[in-house]
Amino acid sequence: MVGRTTPAVVLAAINSEAFALPVIVLIILANGTRIGLTEWDEPLDTDLDGEGVETFSPVDFQQLSAFSAQINAPIDDRELMIILGGASLTASDVRRGRLDNAMAIIGYVLPTDLANPWLYCTYDFGQSDIKGLVSRIEMMGTEKRFEQPVGLTLGANCPNNYGDLDCGIPTRTNAWAAETDYALRGIVKRLTGSAGILWFRATVAGTSGLTEPVWPTVLGNTVVDGTVTWKAVRARRIIGTVSAVTDRRTFTSTGISVVADYFGEGFITFLTGDNAGDTRRVRSDNGTGTLILHLGAYDDIAIGDTFEALVGCRHRRVEDCITKHDNKNNSRTGTLRYRGFDFLAGENVTATAPKG
Structure with a gap:
């Protein structure tokens, strides 16, 4: 027993x-x-x-x-x-x-x-x-x-983990499919062709057509597909290939050039090479392919190694939740998913407030 x-x-x-x-x-x-x-x-x-x-x-x-x-x-x-x-x-x-x-x-x-x-x-x-x-x-x-904290600790930045249920942002998506019903804000990626740095979000719900549409290649452009209208948005996961190596923390890649800090505080997972399967947090991203990791890779990074990069979030209300991730209305009530208190008085403010 x-x-x-x-x-x-x-x-x-x-x-x-x-x-x-x-x-x-x-x-x-x-x-x-x-x-x-x-x-x-x-x-x-x-x-x-x-x-x-x-x-x-x-x-x-x-x-x-x-x-x-x-x-x-x-x-x-x-x-x-x-x-x-x-x-x-x-x-x-x-x-x-x-x-x-x-x-x-x-x-x-x-x-x-x-x-x-x-x-x-x-x-x-x-x-x-x-x-x-x-x-x-x-x-x-x-x-x-x-021995875990109970309740919500009030702080300036959002306590949600990027992509979790409270955040509400999908960090993975399926490829487009023909004759499929898509809800408003539903996201797909290309079925054929290079994945690139764009995904496509439904701005008008409906049913996709019989054949894959000609996807827009410019951020913000739209295409009608059956009764669905798709808008080009930045992909949240992008495949990159190492093109130059400084050390185990700093390297340059092709295929991931989006905007500066897009992958800052995000993660990369090596797909090939000696570090295949390892995940590392990104410290900074210059927007043209150069990444600096918080902790160096266990083994040498080599030119030609491939990896999957997940967009980062620094948990700020305007810069991240609203501007970067367009998460302002991503909830049932139409209110911001952000749960930080960026107008909360800090210790310095309360300590120096007038007395009496």
């Missing part, structure tokens, strides 16, 4: 101290990938969390501090130590952030009774570092989830 209650066979083994009780660790990554590890010298096939039997491999997991020596330890913050280099986890996985927002389920099982594991506790992964081939990963007890 899987659960917090200690199975009788496990409890008997603990009390007798006559049998080694292997630790099993199930790591669940943010993308749903599940990695089973054990300190036992042979693979153990068991169902730790009720999601089905899976293999806990002895190859990658080497040491779990505090658990194996203190089975009745209180459930609080711990540290996981893994010898890297196996097929499941590598040093590159840790330093590239593969374990970010992951969780670990800790359990025990008798090798002679794999049908009755004991699910001991669950942890969220925190900070991690690497020394040689050893990765030390902070594990935070689930009570940490309750």
Whole structure:
């Protein structure tokens, strides 16, 4: 039986101290990938969390501090130590952030009774570092989830994450389709031809025609498609190709020249090259293809590497929400999605206000 209650066979083994009780660790990554590890010298096939039997491999997991020596330890913050280099986890996985927002389920099982594991506790992964081939990963007890701010903190800038439900801006879109109903403000991209730096937003709702229209190539121009009218708007995701490299933080690309700071505080995700799959936040964008990243890429950026760039937002009311993203009326009530308080008096104002 899987659960917090200690199975009788496990409890008997603990009390007798006559049998080694292997630790099993199930790591669940943010993308749903599940990695089973054990300190036992042979693979153990068991169902730790009720999601089905899976293999806990002895190859990658080497040491779990505090658990194996203190089975009745209180459930609080711990540290996981893994010898890297196996097929499941590598040093590159840790330093590239593969374990970010992951969780670990800790359990025990008798090798002679794999049908009755004991699910001991669950942890969220925190900070991690690497020394040689050893990765030390902070594990935070689930009570940490309750240590979160409640309510809305008032501040000058908008607290929404760009593209989330409160923001309401779609950051991805589908290709145009024939004979399809499109709502007002619906957005599409080209079905054929180069994606370029333009998407197309419906300014008149309706049904698209039988064939793909000849899309405008100038920002703000429109085209009638069946009963839909499309207006050319700036794309929110654009594919770029590296054309020159200064270092791992600064490089120049083709295909992404829009306007200055368009990708500032946005993200790029490398599609090819040694950094393929890695995402980095953009510090600045000069509007002609040169990007500077907040943190350098893990590996050298090479000419010819391709990446997808997501438009940025600095959470300002006029410059971003209204001017840059045209998000003024993107809500059911027709009011601004912006949730910042840019006219809120700051500390300096209140501290120097006249007294009496």
